[in-house]
Amino acid sequence: MTLVVLAVIVLFVLAAVKVMSIYELSAELRGGRNDDVITEKEGKNQAFYWVLFIAGLFAFFIWTFFEYKDKLLPEAASAHGPEIDLLFNVTMATIVFVFFLTHIILVYQAYKNVYRKDRKAVYFAHSNKLEMIWTIIPAIVLTGLIAYGLNVWNDVMYSGSKDAMVIELYSKQFDWTARYGGKDNTLGKTDFRKIVAGNDLGMIEDSKGNDDIITKAEFHIVKGKPVSFKFRSRDVIHSAYMPHFRAQMNCVPGMETSFEFTPTITTAEMRTKLKNKNFNYVLLCNKICGASHFNMQMDIIVETQEEFNKYIAEQKNWMQQQAAATPAAVTASIK
Amino acid sequence: MSAMENTNQDAHVEPIVHASHDLHHSHDDHDDHHHVETFWNKYVFSQDHKMISKQFLITAIFMGVLAMMMSMVFRLQLAWPGQSFPFLEPILGKWAPGGVLNPDFYLALVTIHGTIMVFFVLTGGLSGTFSNLLIPLQVGARDMASGFLNMLSFWFFAASSLVMLSSIFIESGPASGGWTVYPPLSALPQAMPGSGLGMTLWLVSMALFIVSSLLGSLNYIVTVINLRTKGMSMTRLPLTIWAFLVTAILGVLSFPVLFAAALLLIFDRSFGTSFYLSDIYIGGQALEYNGGSPILYEHLFWFLGHPEVYIVLLPALGITSEVIATNARKPIFGYRAMIASILGIAFLSFIVWGHHMFITGMNPFLGSVFVFTTLLVAIPSAVKAFNYITTLWKGNIVYTPAMMFAIGLVSFFITGGVTGIILGDSALDINVHDTYFVVAHFHLVMGSAAIFGMFAGIYHWFPRMYGKMMNKQLGFAHFWLTFAGAYGVFFPMHFLGLAGVPRRYYSNTEFPIFNDLVDINVMVTWFAILAGTAQLIFLFNFFYSIFRGQPAPQNPWRSNTLEWTAPVKHIHGNWPGAIPEVHRWAYDYSKPDKSEDFCPQNVPMTEKEIAEGAH
Ligand code: HEM
Ligand SMILES: [Cu+2]
Ligand SMILES: [Cu+2]
Numbered sequence: 001m002t003l004v005v006l007a008v009i010v011l012f013v014l015a016a017v018k019v020m021s022i023y024e025l026s027a028e029l030r031g032g033r034n035d036d037v038i039t040e041k042e043g044k045n046q047a048f049y050w051v052l053f054i055a056g057l058f059a060f061f062i063w064t065f066f067e068y069k070d071k072l073l074p075e076a077a078s079a080h081g082p083e084i085d086l087l088f089n090v091t092m093a094t095i096v097f098v099f100f101l102t103h104i105i106l107v108y109q110a111y112k113n114v115y116r117k118d119r120k121a122v123y124f125a126h127s128n129k130l131e132m133i134w135t136i137i138p139a140i141v142l143t144g145l146i147a148y149g150l151n152v153w154n155d156v157m158y159s160g161s162k163d164a165m166v167i168e169l170y171s172k173q174f175d176w177t178a179r180y181g182g183k184d185n186t187l188g189k190t191d192f193r194k195i196v197a198g199n200d201l202g203m204i205e206d207s208k209g210n211d212d213i214i215t216k217a218e219f220h221i222v223k224g225k226p227v228s229f230k231f232r233s234r235d236v237i238h239s240a241y242m243p244h245f246r247a248q249m250n251c252v253p254g255m256e257t258s259f260e261f262t263p264t265i266t267t268a269e270m271r272t273k274l275k276n277k278n279f280n281y282v283l284l285c286n287k288i289c290g291a292s293h294f295n296m297q298m299d300i301i302v303e304t305q306e307e308f309n310k311y312i313a314e315q316k317n318w319m320q321q322q323a324a325a326t327p328a329a330v331t332a333s334i335k
Numbered sequence: 336m337s338a339m340e341n342t343n344q345d346a347h348v349e350p351i352v353h354a355s356h357d358l359h360h361s362h363d364d365h366d367d368h369h370h371v372e373t374f375w376n377k378y379v380f381s382q383d384h385k386m387i388s389k390q391f392l393i394t395a396i397f398m399g400v401l402a403m404m405m406s407m408v409f410r411l412q413l414a415w416p417g418q419s420f421p422f423l424e425p426i427l428g429k430w431a432p433g434g435v436l437n438p439d440f441y442l443a444l445v446t447i448h449g450t451i452m453v454f455f456v457l458t459g460g461l462s463g464t465f466s467n468l469l470i471p472l473q474v475g476a477r478d479m480a481s482g483f484l485n486m487l488s489f490w491f492f493a494a495s496s497l498v499m500l501s502s503i504f505i506e507s508g509p510a511s512g513g514w515t516v517y518p519p520l521s522a523l524p525q526a527m528p529g530s531g532l533g534m535t536l537w538l539v540s541m542a543l544f545i546v547s548s549l550l551g552s553l554n555y556i557v558t559v560i561n562l563r564t565k566g567m568s569m570t571r572l573p574l575t576i577w578a579f580l581v582t583a584i585l586g587v588l589s590f591p592v593l594f595a596a597a598l599l600l601i602f603d604r605s606f607g608t609s610f611y612l613s614d615i616y617i618g619g620q621a622l623e624y625n626g627g628s629p630i631l632y633e634h635l636f637w638f639l640g641h642p643e644v645y646i647v648l649l650p651a652l653g654i655t656s657e658v659i660a661t662n663a664r665k666p667i668f669g670y671r672a673m674i675a676s677i678l679g680i681a682f683l684s685f686i687v688w689g690h691h692m693f694i695t696g697m698n699p700f701l702g703s704v705f706v707f708t709t710l711l712v713a714i715p716s717a718v719k720a721f722n723y724i725t726t727l728w729k730g731n732i733v734y735t736p737a738m739m740f741a742i743g744l745v746s747f748f749i750t751g752g753v754t755g756i757i758l759g760d761s762a763l764d765i766n767v768h769d770t771y772f773v774v775a776h777f778h779l780v781m782g783s784a785a786i787f788g789m790f791a792g793i794y795h796w797f798p799r800m801y802g803k804m805m806n807k808q809l810g811f812a813h814f815w816l817t818f819a820g821a822y823g824v825f826f827p828m829h830f831l832g833l834a835g836v837p838r839r840y841y842s843n844t845e846f847p848i849f850n851d852l853v854d855i856n857v858m859v860t861w862f863a864i865l866a867g868t869a870q871l872i873f874l875f876n877f878f879y880s881i882f883r884g885q886p887a888p889q890n891p892w893r894s895n896t897l898e899w900t901a902p903v904k905h906i907h908g909n910w911p912g913a914i915p916e917v918h919r920w921a922y923d924y925s926k927p928d929k930s931e932d933f934c935p936q937n938v939p940m941t942e943k944e945i946a947e948g949a950h
Contacts, residue, residue, distance in 0.1 A: 002425075013875070020879055024806070037891055038733050038807065046734035046811065050742075053815070057822060068830040071851050073766075088763055095753035102720065102749050109727035110742055113663070114734065120932055121925040122729040125666040130725065131718065138717040142710045142756070149760040150703050156762060157699035173526065173617070192614045193621045202616070231696075235617040236520040237629055239694070239769060243835030246766045250695045252629055253519055254613030257696035282846060286769045286837040288513045289520060290527045291438040294840035 040117060047114035054107040058100070074274055077281065077302065078245035079226075079262035080156045085246070087152050091145055159260050164228035167219065169283070170201055171231070171238035171251040174292035176283060177201060178219035182211030182317055192234060198325060202234075203318060210319040213312065218299035222308045226262040239287035242300060244270075250287060263302040270302075380490075382482030385905050387489050388467035389800055392793070395460020396877070398496060400870070402451035405444045407867050412436045414853075414860035416842035430508070438841040442511040443529050445839060447503065449514030450537070454544055455499070457647040457785045459492045462548075462586075465650055465792050466555045466579040468800060472898035473573050475564025475915060477908045480557040484550045491547035495540045502536035510537035513839060515640065518611040518632050522603050525618035535604070538597050545590045545597075552583035552590075559583075564897070566917035570674075570950065571936070573896050573921040574667060577674050578653025581681045582646050588685070589642040596635035603627070630695055637688035644781050645684045649677060651788020652719060652748075655741040657921075658791045659723055661894045662738035663730030664932045666922035669722045676715035683712045693761040694768055702761045709759035713752070720749055731925065731932070735892065736810025737795035743818050744787040750822075751780025754829070769839075772832025778825040790817075793877070798891050802903045803884030809876040813869055820866025827855050895921050895935045920950060 038046075076085050113121075166181035177200060181187050188209015195202040203209050221227050231240050233251035240259075241248045249259040271279045285296035303311070316324065381387060408427075411420055412435075419434035430440035467485065471478050479485045502509040511529025512521040516537065524531040559572075559580045572580075602608040603624075611632045612624035660667040667673060689697065689705030723745045732738065754776040757763045767773065790813075797805050834852055836843055843849040843856070890899040897917070901909050915937035923934040928943065940949060 016875055017879060017883070020806070020875075021883060024883075024885065038735055042807075043732070043734045046739065047732075049815065053818065054746075056819075060822070061826065064827055064830060068827070068834075068855065071855075072830065072833045073835050084762055084766060087760070088757070088766075091757055091760065091763065095756055098753055099750060102724065103746065106724050106727070106742070106745060106749075109724060109730075110732065113727055113730045113732050115664075115731050119731050121663060121665040121731040123666060123925050123927055124668065124725075124729065125922065126669045126672065131669050131672045131722075134721040135714060135718055138714050142713055145756065145760065146707060146710050149762050150706060153699065153703060153706070153760075153762040156765070157702075192616045195616045195621060235615055236523070236526050237517055241769075241835075241837065243766060248694050248765050248768060252696060253615050254626075254628060255630075255696065278847065280847075282848060284835075284837060284846065288442065288517075288839040291442070291841075293442075294438070294837075294842055295845040297846065 043115040047111045050107050050110045054103055073243050076246050077263055077265040079264050081246040083152050161226045164226035164260055166228050168230045169240050172234040173290050174296040176298040178215045180213040182213055184208060188212050212318045213315045218301055220301040220303055220308055220311050221263050222305050223263055223266045223302055226260055228260045231257045236289050237287045238285045238289050241284045241286035244281045266302045382486045383907055384467045384471050384479050387485055388464050390489050391463030395456050398451050398455040402448045403867055405448040409441055409444050410860040410863045414857045416844050439528055441841045443508045446511050446513055447509050455496055461650050461789050462582055469575055470555055470558050470579055473576050473896050474567055475897050476558060476562035479554045481554055485554050488547045488550035491543050495543035498536055498540035502533045505532050507531045507533055509533040515636055518600060518629050519615055523617055538601055541597055545594045548586050548590050552586040555579055555583040564914045564917055571920045574656035574673055575653040577677055578649045581677050582649045585642045585646050585681055589639040592635055593639035596632055633692055637691045641688040642684045645680055647781055647785045651785040654788045654792040655744050658737045658741040658795050659726050660922050661892050662733045662735055663726050664924045665726055665730040666924055668725040672718055673722055676718045679715040690759050693764045706761045716752055736807055736814055737791045739814040740787045740791035744784050747779050747784040751776055767832055769837055770832035771828045771836045771838055774838050775825050775828035783821045798887030799898055801881050802887050803880050804887050805880040806876050809872050813872045816869035817866055820862050820869055823862030824859050827859050831855055893933045895933050897936055900937055
């Protein structure tokens with residue numbers, strides 16, 4: 001089988017070589033080789049193809065835009081999200097404009113100035129004025145974008161509010177665990193050396209931790225209430241990516257990182273907006289972390305305060321969980 | 336030629352060191368009794384820059400074809416996840432049981448694909464081929480400053496390629512942590528199979544690669560600084576040489592930092608140190624490592640990593656400057672501004688690395704600083720793009736295949752470059768970091784643009800390398816199909832990124848929110864197959880022309896630079912007689928008072944030109 005494939009390839013190459021030599025020979029006989037490496041006619045053809053191609057490219061861009069725009073992330077579901085989206089749209093509009101403008105100029109020049117035997121190019125080596133123009137204009141535009149962007153960045157990153165609900169997102173190959181600060185809204189201390197089955201986060205004896213609530217597979221947050229996320233990782237770097245909230249932060253073993261946002265649209269509301277009753281906000285892993293990196297997820301449920309209160313009341317806190325299970329190992333480990 | 340004659344009389348020329356006189360001197364004297372040429376010292380252990388250049392090129396083409404085939408395999412998985420492709424099993428064996436790619440091996444392929452493309456094709460291959468070919472020929476030197484080190488540079492490159500390739504065949508598979516190999520993933524064999532022996536081989540290979548790159552770069556720098564022919568002042572150098580020189584300097588300054596990063600990683604992996612590791616529990620066990628930080632690795636890596644993208648890009652831009660000026664039959668517009676932007680980009684490239692780390696938990700204020708420096712790079716880049724376009728203005732453009740690729744590069748450079756403004760803006764990066772938006776961005780601006788620069792260089796200097804012409808019709812076909820293919824592959828990826836699809840995902844099927852993106856992936860894969868197939872045209876044209884191409888005239892593109900004054904047949908020492916002297920810059924195309932539309936650098940100035948103060 002392999003031999004046959006190889007033989008076919010060899011024959012194919014040989015045939016191509018043969019065809020090629022005949023072609024080149026005949027081109028020579030027809031007097032195809034003149035002193036121009038590229039004849040005027042060939043040049044004209046290519047110049048025309050440039051116009052066709054760039055027109056096609058524009059059409060493709062516009063088509064993809066309309067085809068895919070509804071498949072992109074829906075409107076932002078966090079308080080800072082619309083700010084980021086607006087910045088994105090402004091920046092995108094600028095660069096799309098630049099893209100079209102420069103390509104139009106490029107293809108126009110490429111078309112218009114194609115080689116003609118009877119013409120000579122203009123000896124035009126530099127112009128301080130022109131170069132100033134295209135140094136200064138991008139500089140001004142960029143200064144505007146930077147100032148605007150940094151403004152948004154500061155809003156997003158320095159949003160710290162005192163009444164934020166503290167949630168830890170704990171990552172490991174290949175799942176997430178969420179931990180609420182509980183009644184005192186404060187996370188209990190942990191130590192990775194204390195990790196055993198039944199104590200996945202390595203909780204240690206710490207009164208602040210007794211009321212902590214640990215959940216898997218999904219976690220709930222409250223519309224309009226800021227959440228202060230703390231991120232940790234047990235093994236390799238992961239990244240907590242919550243695209244609907246325009247939020248992302250790496251989870252780095254050996255250190256704690258954080259990100260804060262306020263959800264603004266409940267899951268139920270988003271389902272109505274998207275006309276998709278199965279829609280769920282998700283937390284994805286966005287830093288390569290091993291074989292199942294592509295399937296490391298948790299659902300995020302945004303709900304009203306009442307719904308949340310009901311949900312959280314149903315959860316067992318760390319002390320209750322232990323009392324229920326108490327494998328000897330766990331008790332021993334947290335001592 | 337005596338040493339005296341060679342002393343510089345031109346005020347522009349920096350003093351030439353004496354050692355180099357002797358080198359020239361002895362070459363000239365000994366020209367009549369050649370060293371005995373054997374197969375081994377001519378084709379294998381050659382110290383001749385022209386042969387070494389071809390060795391780099393052929394190796395890079397081989398590596399490039401492999402890396403491209405890898406991308407085809409994982410593109411199949413992305414378009415038709417979980418579907419069986421029976422032909423994969425005989426090739427990949429246990430990595431594709433039943434013809435379905437295994438997730439670990441998916442990551443391995445992505446990693447090796449990226450590593451090969453960035454380092455072996457576009458760093459070693461691009462600089463190795465064209466710096467070697469063009470530096471001596473364009474500055475007017477008999478060879479590189481040290482032929483021996485130059486030969487070593489290639490053989491370290493070859494050894495490093497071999498080690499990298501061998502890692503594909505080992506039991507536990509090659510490195511799989513992404514081309515950036517961030518620890519702890521890459522440091523702990525428990526984390527993934529690829530972090531075992533495969534990762535060790537990756538590190539060994541990169542160490543060899545860095546040695547190769549440093550030997551090459553030092554040689555390029557010394558040659559450009561010291562071995563320029565009489566009259567070749569720095570401000571008469573073709574922009575290719577400026578680009579290669581600055582690229583080499585970037586390499587010398589940044590690769591040692593990667594070496595340090597790799598060394599510390601080796602220590603952590605093998606000798607129990609904790610530079611990058613702390614508080615880790617993996618494989619049912621708490622590890623002893625304490626006090627290190629993976630973020631340290633990221634800083635070290637990107638201190639190389641960002642300059643690296645310019646190491647890839649600058650030579651391509653240099654080649655483009657040369658090809659566009661020659662074929663537009665016009666001086667490159669804003670020669671000095673071009674040099675200034677090369678220098679500006681090079682300087683800035685050292686202070687922007689943090690833009691890869693906005694969301695690592697870095698202090699947001701530090702992030703702001705990196706936003707500022709990053710967006711500054713956009714200015715010299717914009718200057719370059721506009722200068723290319725202005726060079727076409729009122730030109731007399733000859734569409735050689737090289738020229739097609741050069742203009743294609745300008746297009747990619749713009750399309751890929753503008754999205755950098757989004758990624759460099761920390762607030763926007765929060766949501767697109769590590770998504771397919773990034774994959775789209777860097778494949779256009781670094782991947783496609785640099786590959787097009789490389790193709791432009793190959794089509795343009797093929798006659799100089801092999802004494803033959805490549806077939807232009809096949810060149811055009813290759814260009815259009817590749818151009819369409821590349822846009823078709825990388826443009827739609829922006830939308831995947833904006834839909835929130837992370838990169839390095841084996842499949843998107845686990846997330847219902849990605850369900851309606853399947854047809855984008857299918858389309859992208861078809862374009863990838865188109866682009867991949869188009870490379871067969873190139874391969875055929877390349878090898879066919881080496882053996883059976885039409886003989887090349889001495890100066891087929893009617894170009895000004897010195898390499899076209901050397902005889903078509905390669906000789907050791909490049910020019911049979913004295914080295915040509917240089918009397919003008921490289922861009923006297925279509926000068927008004929000349930009858931021809933070009934005027935090579937070795938043509939003396941007329942009285943009138945001197946009176947006008949031309950340089
Ligand atoms: C046939 C052309 C190519 C195709 C179809 C292709 C496709 C891809 C795709 C789909 C990925 C992302 C895979 C993932 O994240 O799961 C990728 C990664 C990558 N590619 Fe390409 N690529 C091509 C050529 C190139 C070139 C010319 C370069 C040179 C710069 C390049 C450099 C990279 C790098 C650095 C990565 C990242 C690897 C990583 O995530 O560690 N590719 N390629
Ligand atoms: Cu992960
Ligand atoms: Cu960078």
